[in-house]
Amino acid sequence: MKRKIVFIKKYDYGRGVFDLGEYVISYASSCHLGCEYCYLKFAKTPKEPVIYENIEVLEKELTQLFLENKAQNFYFNLGETTDAFLSEKHIETIDKISEVISFLAEKYDKRIFLELRTKTDNILKFPSLNKRKNIFYIYAISLLPEEGITNFERNTASLEKRIESIKKAQKLSYFIGLRFEPIIVYPVLGITYEKVIKSLKGLIISYNKILEKISSILDFDLLHSISLGTLRLTKKQYKYLKEKKSKLAFFEMVLSPDKKYRYSRPIRVYIYQELIKSLKEIFGEKIVNKIYLATEFTYIWKACNLPLKSIVQLLG
Numbered sequence: 001m002k003r004k005i006v007f008i009k010k011y012d013y014g015r016g017v018f019d020l021g022e023y024v025i026s027y028a029s030s031c032h033l034g035c036e037y038c039y040l041k042f043a044k045t046p047k048e049p050v051i052y053e054n055i056e057v058l059e060k061e062l063t064q065l066f067l068e069n070k071a072q073n074f075y076f077n078l079g080e081t082t083d084a085f086l087s088e089k090h091i092e093t094i095d096k097i098s099e100v101i102s103f104l105a106e107k108y109d110k111r112i113f114l115e116l117r118t119k120t121d122n123i124l125k126f127p128s129l130n131k132r133k134n135i136f137y138i139y140a141i142s143l144l145p146e147e148g149i150t151n152f153e154r155n156t157a158s159l160e161k162r163i164e165s166i167k168k169a170q171k172l173s174y175f176i177g178l179r180f181e182p183i184i185v186y187p188v189l190g191i192t193y194e195k196v197i198k199s200l201k202g203l204i205i206s207y208n209k210i211l212e213k214i215s216s217i218l219d220f221d222l223l224h225s226i227s228l229g230t231l232r233l234t235k236k237q238y239k240y241l242k243e244k245k246s247k248l249a250f251f252e253m254v255l256s257p258d259k260k261y262r263y264s265r266p267i268r269v270y271i272y273q274e275l276i277k278s279l280k281e282i283f284g285e286k287i288v289n290k291i292y293l294a295t296e297f298t299y300i301w302k303a304c305n306l307p308l309k310s311i312v313q314l315l316g
């Protein structure tokens with residue numbers, strides 16, 4: 001299929017949200033894994049996954065971007081409009097795209113970060129990508145407690161398999177991006193103070209268990225970044241999920257300035273602060289330089305005592 005609209009877009013963070021400087025390349029659309037919170041179901045995307053073949057158009061857009069933008073580092077997300085490891089064809093296409101990117105990066109003296117975000121363990125079975133000059137490949141694996149996967153990401157890989165996939169990605173010399181997104185608080189039947197606190201403490205304990213497991217297999221030299229981001233929903237999604245009595249919409253959410261529903265500020269700050277504390281305890285103080293908040297407001301970064309930095313600044 002040919003893509004009729006632009007391939008590359010600056011990520012649309014929304015009003016007031018800190019700009020991480022990421023670009024999205026829409027080389028494919030849609031995903032059959034059907035996570036309950038996925039925005040793609042509500043976006044104007046094809047029902048079945050498609051891959052666009054007119055890469056010559058993407059090449060022109062990249063050339064224009066590199067000519068017009070003086071920055072040296074560019075961060076491209078290849079897992080925003082689909083799952084980057086959804087099929088072997090996805091990986092083959094990414095390989096073709098990275099050949100083009102590498103050539104242009106050499107020509108225009110650019111350094112490129114390619115994020116391949118996934119909730120699968122398909123890296124274990126698909127052939128590896130050719131690693132090309134001027135490109136840092138980031139295997140960005142989404143992580144959440146097994147209970148969350150069973151409830152909201154039914155067709156994806158289990159937590160255990162995702163952790164296994166990190167080992168494989170390291171063997172294949174990918175940089176690793178740990179993506180704790182979305183962090184979901186559930187189920188809370190009634191919003192009494194005690195229930196909120198109990199639920200949040202339980203949540204932190206389950207994330208700490210994940211962090212412990214990862215620390216035993218992670219090659220720190222290959223760690224690119226760690227993102228933290230609590231669940232956010234568009235108005236349409238929130239209304240739909242409320243009506244369906246989804247566990248996703250049990251917990252109180254409030255409308256933010258970017259027109260997305262999120263947990264209230266104190267809840268988000270508590271979750272982030274606790275997870276940052278755990279990350280520091282497990283990986284050491286320096287880990288803070290690798291952590292960023294996904295689509296959060298500047299005041300939340302400040303409340304969490306995190307230095308504001310774009311995603312391209314993370315590798316140094």
Ligand code: SF4
Pocket residue numbers: 030031032033034035038039040080081082083119156
């Ligand atoms: S794996 Fe990603 S793209 Fe696919 S349904 Fe889940 S959230 Fe959406």
